[in-house]
Structures are given as C-alpha cells and as structure tokens.
Amino acid sequence: MDSPGPAIEAEHLSKFYGQVLGLNDLSLTVSMGEVRGLLGQNGSGKSTLLKSLLGLIHPSSGWVRVLGVDVQKAPMEVRRLVGYVPESPRLYEFLTATEYLDFIADVRGLGYEEKKERITRLIESLDLEGKQGETITGYSQGMKQKVAIMGAILHHPKILLMDEPLNGLDPKSARVVKELIHSLTRDGVTTVFSTHVLEIAEAICDRLTILQNGRVLAEGTAQELREKAGLSNSGLEDVFLKLTGTKGVEDIVEALRR
Amino acid sequence: MRIRVLFEFAKILMLSRLRNTRQSFLSNSITNRPILIALIGSIMFAAGVGFGTATVSFLRGAGASPADIGQIVETIFGGIPIFLIGFFFTMGLLWELNASSESESSDSINWLPISPSEYIFASTVSTSYTYSPLVLVTVGYSLPIGILTGNTSAFLVLVVASVVAAFIGSVTVEILRSLLARASTAFNKVGGRLMIILRILGMILILLFAQTLFSGFLIIRIINSVSSANAATVLVPLLWPTLSITSILRSNLLSSAYFLLLSLGFLAVLASAALALRAKFWVATPPSFHFSNTGTISSVSRLRKIGVSVISLALVRREIRSATRRKEVVRLMAIPIILPVMISFPALFSPAPTTSAASGLISPLFLAVPLLFGVGLGTLFLGMTSIGQEGKRLWNLSSLPIEAGTIVTSKILFTSLISTIGLVLGLGLTVFFFQVSIVDTMTFVAVGITLVLAEASLGVAIGSRYPDFSDGPRPRFVTIIGSIIGAFLGVIVMLLMSLPLLILLLARVFLLLPFSLQLSFFLGGMLGLIFARISYSLSIRSVDGILRELPN
Numbered sequence: 001m002d003s004p005g006p007a008i009e010a011e012h013l014s015k016f017y018g019q020v021l022g023l024n025d026l027s028l029t030v031s032m033g034e035v036r037g038l039l040g041q042n043g044s045g046k047s048t049l050l051k052s053l054l055g056l057i058h059p060s061s062g063w064v065r066v067l068g069v070d071v072q073k074a075p076m077e078v079r080r081l082v083g084y085v086p087e088s089p090r091l092y093e094f095l096t097a098t099e100y101l102d103f104i105a106d107v108r109g110l111g112y113e114e115k116k117e118r119i120t121r122l123i124e125s126l127d128l129e130g131k132q133g134e135t136i137t138g139y140s141q142g143m144k145q146k147v148a149i150m151g152a153i154l155h156h157p158k159i160l161l162m163d164e165p166l167n168g169l170d171p172k173s174a175r176v177v178k179e180l181i182h183s184l185t186r187d188g189v190t191t192v193f194s195t196h197v198l199e200i201a202e203a204i205c206d207r208l209t210i211l212q213n214g215r216v217l218a219e220g221t222a223q224e225l226r227e228k229a230g231l232s233n234s235g236l237e238d239v240f241l242k243l244t245g246t247k248g249v250e251d252i253v254e255a256l257r258r
Numbered sequence: 259m260r261i262r263v264l265f266e267f268a269k270i271l272m273l274s275r276l277r278n279t280r281q282s283f284l285s286n287s288i289t290n291r292p293i294l295i296a297l298i299g300s301i302m303f304a305a306g307v308g309f310g311t312a313t314v315s316f317l318r319g320a321g322a323s324p325a326d327i328g329q330i331v332e333t334i335f336g337g338i339p340i341f342l343i344g345f346f347f348t349m350g351l352l353w354e355l356n357a358s359s360e361s362e363s364s365d366s367i368n369w370l371p372i373s374p375s376e377y378i379f380a381s382t383v384s385t386s387y388t389y390s391p392l393v394l395v396t397v398g399y400s401l402p403i404g405i406l407t408g409n410t411s412a413f414l415v416l417v418v419a420s421v422v423a424a425f426i427g428s429v430t431v432e433i434l435r436s437l438l439a440r441a442s443t444a445f446n447k448v449g450g451r452l453m454i455i456l457r458i459l460g461m462i463l464i465l466l467f468a469q470t471l472f473s474g475f476l477i478i479r480i481i482n483s484v485s486s487a488n489a490a491t492v493l494v495p496l497l498w499p500t501l502s503i504t505s506i507l508r509s510n511l512l513s514s515a516y517f518l519l520l521s522l523g524f525l526a527v528l529a530s531a532a533l534a535l536r537a538k539f540w541v542a543t544p545p546s547f548h549f550s551n552t553g554t555i556s557s558v559s560r561l562r563k564i565g566v567s568v569i570s571l572a573l574v575r576r577e578i579r580s581a582t583r584r585k586e587v588v589r590l591m592a593i594p595i596i597l598p599v600m601i602s603f604p605a606l607f608s609p610a611p612t613t614s615a616a617s618g619l620i621s622p623l624f625l626a627v628p629l630l631f632g633v634g635l636g637t638l639f640l641g642m643t644s645i646g647q648e649g650k651r652l653w654n655l656s657s658l659p660i661e662a663g664t665i666v667t668s669k670i671l672f673t674s675l676i677s678t679i680g681l682v683l684g685l686g687l688t689v690f691f692f693q694v695s696i697v698d699t700m701t702f703v704a705v706g707i708t709l710v711l712a713e714a715s716l717g718v719a720i721g722s723r724y725p726d727f728s729d730g731p732r733p734r735f736v737t738i739i740g741s742i743i744g745a746f747l748g749v750i751v752m753l754l755m756s757l758p759l760l761i762l763l764l765a766r767v768f769l770l771l772p773f774s775l776q777l778s779f780f781l782g783g784m785l786g787l788i789f790a791r792i793s794y795s796l797s798i799r800s801v802d803g804i805l806r807e808l809p810n
Contacts, residue, residue, distance in 0.1 A: 056656050056808040075806065079659040086657075090650040092576060094583035099576075102555050106572035107658045116555050133554075135583065 005068055007032045007159060007190035008053060013062035015048055015214070022048040023059065024214035030192055035185055037205035038194040039240060045214040046194035047087055050161050053192065054084050066159060080108075083152035087163040087194075089144060097123065097132040097139075097147050101154060108155035115154075122150040126173060141168035149177060153184070160184065162193035166200060178204055198236040210243055218243050260376065267372060267380035272388050292387070299391040306398025313399075314406045331407050332507050335416050338396045339423035339499035345392060346427025350385050374537040378432055378529070385428040393424050412506045415514055419499035422521045426496070429528045436535035458582065462592045495524040569660060573668035574675075581647075581672070590643050590735075594636030594680040627759075629684040630706055631752060634713045637677035638748035641717015644669040645801070646725040646735030653808060662802035666718055666794060673714040674707075681706045697776065705755075705779040708786035712751055715793035720744035722800035727809050751789050755782040 008030040015022040023045050030036045038046045051057045053064055055075040064071040066078045092100055098119060105115035123132050126146040136144060145168050152160060160181075166174045181191050181204055195201050201208055202222045210218045210225070218228055222239075226232050229239045272292055317327055372380075397417055404413025491497050502517035559571050581587045648655065655665060685702055688694055694702070724740025726733070736744065758781035766773035 051808060054657055055806070056653065058807050076659045076661065079657060082657075084653075084657040086653050090653070092580050092651055092654065094580045095576065096554075098555060099579060103572050103576045104658070106556070106568050107660055109568070112555070112558055119555060 005032075006030060007034065007067060008192065009065045010049075010053065011062055011064075013049070013052055013064065014060045015045075015052060015057065016060045021214050023052065023062075025062070026211075026214060026216055027062075028209065028216065030190060032190055033185055033188045034190055034206045035181060035204055036190075036192045037201035037208045038192065038211060039196075039198065039201060039208055040194075040211035040217075041244060044211040046211055047163050048214070049211065050084075050086075050163050050192065050194060053161055054078065054082055056084075081157060082159045082161060083155070083157035084160075085145075085148045085152045085162040085165050088141075088167065089148035091136050091144055091147055091151075093136045096135055097128055097143075097150075100136065100147060101150055104151045104154055110155060118154055119150075122154065126150060126176060142170055142173065145169055146173060149180075153180070158189060160189055160191040160193075162191070164195060165193055166195065166197065174200075198240055202236050210240065212244055263372065264376050264380050264383070267376060268383040268387070271381060271384035295387060295390060299394040302391045302395040303398035306395040307401055310399040310402035311406070314403055327407055328507070331403060331409055331412075332504060334403065335400060335409070335412055335503045335507065336500045338400065338416060339419045339503065340497070342393060342396065342420055342423040343427045343430075343496055343499075346385065346389060346424050347430050348427075349389055350428055350431030375533050378429075378532050378536050381432060382425060382428045382529075382532075385431065386424050389424070393420050396420060409507060412503055415506050415518065416503055418518060419502050419521065422518075422525055423499045426499075426521075426525050426528060429525065429532050432532040433528065433535055436532070436538075458588050458591070462595060495520070498524060567664070569664050570668050570671070573660070573665065574671055577644075577668060577672040578675075584647075587643075587647060590640050591676050593639050594633060594677040595683060596636070596680075627756065629688065630702075630709055633677060633680045633684055633706060634709050634752050635745075635748060636680055637673060637710050637713040638717045638744060640676060641669070641673040641714045642721040642740065642744045643735035644673055644718055645721040645804070646727055646733070648725075649727050649733065652727060652804070656805050656808050660805075662798045662805055665801050665805075666722070666797040669718045669721075669797075670711070670714045670794070673717060674710050677710045677714065678707075681710060701776050701779045705783045705786070708783035708790070709752070709755060712755065712786035712789040712793070713748055715790040715797065716748060716751055717744065719793040719797040719800065720747065722797050722804065725804065725809075751786075754789075755786050758782050758785070 006029045008028065010026065010028040013023045013026045013028075026045070026049065028049070038049065040046050048057065052059050053066065053071065055064075055071040055078055058072065067081055069077045069081070071078050092103070095103065101119045101122070102115065105119065110118065123129055126149070128143065128146060131139070131143065136147060139147070145165070149162075149165060152162070165177060169177060178200065181193075184191065205222075207219065207221055208225060209216055218225055220228065222236055225236070225239050225243065226234065229242045231239050231242060269292055272295075317330065322330070397420060400413055400416055404410050404416070491501065498517045498521040502514045502521060505511075505517060506514035556572075556575065559566070559568075561571060562568065581591060681703075685699065685706070688702065689699060720740050720743060721736050724737040724743070726735055726737045726740075728734075734741075759775075759778040762771075762773050762778045765771040
C-alpha cells in the first residue's frame, strides 16, 4: 500500500452555483484500493463531487485530500496521481485517437517507447484498431468514450474518477471496462465512479454512496443499503427508489402515455 | 411545398442568426422579433433617401453636365445588382465558414418532416431577409437619384433587379454549400493534409475576394466593361440584372425586359440546381479526416535540446493540428495574413516615395508602419480567441498536470507563429516593391517580432480575462466586451510603440536633432517587449483562475 491513510477524504464540502446549491456540507471517505459507486438522481451532485475531488471546481467551503494531498493547495500534484473521465467527454475532435493519446502521454511525461507500447495496447484492447488514424469527429459516442477512458488510464493513475464511464459503450467494451476496473483494483488503484445502472454498481462496487440534493443520503455495501431500506430481498433499484423517496412512478408513466 | 412550414422554418433559421450576433447587446425580447430587421431596414431606407438626395444636390451644385450625371447614374444603378449578388453570396458564405464544425450535421432537422425544397427556400428566404436592410438602403439611395434625374422607370427596374440579385446571391450559396459538403466528405477521406492546406488557401482567397468586392475597384471595372458595350458581357448571367438597368437607361425598353426575364430565368435555374443538389446530398456526414490506418506517435523533438519542454511542444503541436483542421478557426488564422496585405494595398498602389532633398526624412521603411499595424491587429484578434477556442474541451487541460504558465506560453507561441507568416508576407511585399536596405529589413523584422509578441500576449491576456466558451453554432471565443476592450488596448499598444518614432520626428523638425529611424524602431520594440511581459503575467493569473474553476 502506497499510503497508510484513506485514498480520498472530503470534509464539509459545499458548492454554490450562484443561488443553486450543488453540494451541501458533504463528507466522504474512500479507502485505498476501493471501488466506490456514486448513485443519485439527475442533479443530485455526483458530477460536482467528482470535479471537486480533482480540483476542477473550487468548493465554496470544505476541503478535499487525495492520497494525503490537499486538492486546493496542490492541484498539480493531485492531477498527476488521478485519471479522470467526465460525463459525455468533449475531446479534441480534430485530432485522431492516436494524436489525442500521444498528447496526453507527452503531458503525463511518458517516454517514447512507453507511450507507443501503451497506446498500441489500449487501442487494441478497446477495439479501436483501424480507426485510430481518423479524426475523432467521425467517431460514435461509444468510441469517444473509449478514447476518454484510454486517456484516463494511460499513465497508470493511483486514483480513477469516472463520471458515467459506461455511457454509450457496446456490451463487449462495457465488459472490458468492468474487468479493467477489477484488474486495476487488484493493482491497488482506487476507483470512484458515478452511474445510473444499478446492476453494474452492485456488480463492481465495494461500497455505494447515494447522493440527494448535494448530500450523502446513504452509504454502505449493497447489502447494508438493503437493510437500511428494510428491503432485504429486493433489487437495488427498489432500494434506491425507496431511499431517495421516489414515489408515484406508475402515475408518471400513465401521464406520459396519455 | 407547404408555405406555412417554409416561413416558420425560415423564421427559426433567422432567429438563430439574430441571437448569435445580437444577444449581448439587446434583450431576448427584442431579438425574438424578426420585425427588428424590417425596422432596421426602414431606418436604413430613410437614410438612403437622404444620401441619395444629397448626392444629386452635390452633383448639381458642382456643375456636373447632364452627360456626366447620366454616366454616374449608370455606374450607381448598374453597380447595385452586382454589389448585391456579391454581398449576399459573400455574407452567406462567410456565415457558413463561421459555423462550428460540430454543428454541421443536419441530424437536428433530418428527423423533422421538412423536405429539401422547403429547406432550400426557407434558408434562401432567411438569408435574403436577414440582409434585406442592405437592399433597402440601396433602393432608398437610388430612389431620389432616379426621380430627380428623370430615370424613374430605371429605378423601378432597379428595384426588381435588386431583389432578383439578392436572391441569386443567396441561392448560389445554397449550391456551394451542398457542393462543399459533398466535396469535403470525399476529399477529407482521401485528402488528409492536402485537403487542410487547400482549405486554408481557399479561405484566404474568399476573404481577399470579399475585401476586393467592398473596395469598389472591381465593381467600377465591371461597369466600365458593360458600358463600353463589350459583347462578352451579354454571356455572363450574373450581369443580366445590371444589363436590364443599363438598357432602360439607354431607353431600350425591350432589351431591358429581355434581360430582366433572363435574370428571373437564371434565378429559377439556380434554384432548381440548389434543390437538386440539396436533395442529393441531404444527409451531411461528419467532417472526418483520414490520415493513416495506424495513427502517428510523435518522436522526441530536437527542440527539447534548446530547452523547450515536452509539455509546451505537445501543446503547440495540438494547437496547430486542431486549429488547421477546424474551419471556424481557420478563418481566424487567415486574419493576420490578410490584414497586412489589405492595409498595404493603398501603399503599394500609390506612387513610390521620391528621394528628393525635401523628403530626406522619408524612408521606404515608413511604409512598414501601416503594414505592421495590420499584422498587429491580426495577431491581437487571433490571440483573443485562443483561450475561448478550448470551449467545452477545457476539462482536458484542467484535469492534466499543466501549469497556467505553460498554457499561456503555448498560446502566445502558436499565435506568434501564425502571425509571423503575415509578417514575412508583409516583409516580402515591402522588399519587393521598395527595395529596402538590409539594415532596414533587419529593423523591420526585429520590430515586427516584438510587435507580434506584444499583441499576441495582449490578445491572450484579454482572451483569458473575457473568454467565451459557449459552443454554439457560431462560436465567438471572446465576449463582445472583451473584443471591444481588446481592440482598444491593442491600438493603444501600437500607438505607444510608435511614440518614439513620433517624438524623434518632432525633435528632428522642431529641434533639428539628428533623426534615426532605426533608433525609434528599436525603442518601440523595447516598449513592445515590456507590454508583452506585463500581458504575459496577467494572462497567467486569468488562466490559473480558469483552471481552478471549470466554467459550468
């Protein structure tokens, strides 16, 4: 283990977007080598939290430490340690996949031989062979997602932050990414990712954090969340809907049908 | 074709233009109303009437003979349709070229039940109506001229010819748009780098053509050709609206009607061609370039040996690749190259300076001043847009371990690199036309480089202080306020840099002190470097702020 403390610590994080509260006094601790899933409805604060962990946005109050490094005080140090995949990543679309990854590798300080080997292997693993010499403009959403994931893991990060990483991926690539997360975990990489696909969250994550209105609503393993919701034998979807207080799904469906 | 759908769609297309260009100045409630254009048109029509009346009064007051007035009326009336065709075509084309590459796909309308013919006519109506104030000002201007010079019937023909000319220009853009989309898709697949170079050259030529058109030289030459009864002009369809007017001015009613009908026929042919092409190339494919099957991984650069960091090199390489492939950025890159050429036009076509004793102070190097002004202005505009160009892709930089200083350096380096092409072009023109000495050439290069650095740094400072990251269909990259402040400061910096020149000149004239052009340029260059350093520090502060708080 590289560091004796937790991989990520966030304390009393709040973030205001004008009058809108994105994060509301949120605290979170993620252990080393853990896979943490962030669940929550749209606008619950998942993306804001992930951006705060990397220092892409400045919290209105509170602090974050990544591997013991204060994100606000030493953002460069944190960015060296972390790989990040945003929700619907906007890449440099007029570069080819190889050029994009080459750029990331140069900035990350990979030598020529290392970057060549890594880029070639990643392109092969995620089925982009034959397309890597074309500009990203012509790629499908799933192919762009693959390039973003490759960019995030190119430098062997110690922490991986991913916002809806499986969006748009075909079943095979989604499986590859899931296996990749497992494999990285074995190597001691800590992963935090948000998702709306509850089956995947349950299958991959060691622990889950449910966010609502910028706060942590519930936290624990899938089984702990079931117990908390009083639904020991139900699927995670029912647990999620009960904990977040989502009611009247049938009424909404009926209104949409009309 | 459903007329209601056509006009509704034309309204949507026009609103998108209005809001993209005027949202910052006027509230949404005003820009929501297409009537705004009619209102502007009415005001311009009234202004045109005023100017037209003033023109006739001036001509009569100056004692121009009826023959002279007749010649002038022919030039004005005949020139209007040519000008309108060129204007509508150029504005439509520039509008197309300004569109962001991401917004090129027609997917957003493909799912709607709109036919190609409805699209073509709606787009043409939209372009024509958006720029209709220009038709109204020209019609307003020619109204008093027509009435007061006894050419009322010619004026009436002019009104019809102007509307036809405006539509010819708009429809031609539609044809070009379809052809370009098809050609781009085909060439990009096989062309790669060659296509990129051709596109940059094409863009520069289009912008130069637009500038030439508005200079008026071209129109006067064409009118002279028409007036001199050159038989070949009859064969040029674009001149038919003009010929309908010149015919009636010579009291040849039959010929006028004939050319007017031919113009309408030409418009109909163009419209059918536009329709056929649009129907054929309805689905636009994403503008993807194909370079190789495997992709290229950059090797270790030799520039590292002279201290350029790997990150800086990677950033500049990315800038060049990305910028040369994005058409909305290519037009910006063309500015520092075009401006010096355009500004040097008057200098180049003026008589060469003499070397008499009275003009002992005058050196050909003086001509470099307006030329450098063009380079400086172009550099400034390119620099101002460099940060906003990152758009929603900014997270790439924010999430990587890149210091603000490295980003600023790469932006300045890229801007300076492009502007240096304009500088070299300007230098080439100066050396070629005025045979300047080696010392003067070196002085020109030195002061030019400092000017480029000063304006590039200032541009990046303004661009990072007032960035516009919105990725709309017509991205601006810098806010309107930023553009105004930037343009103002840019000119101030250039004036301050030329201050030593002015002071030494005054000292020579009034105090009879010895004058050294080289010294004044050297001092100006030193000032430029100081401005560059200040702007650099300001840029770092702004970029650091952007990296710490990703725009929402």
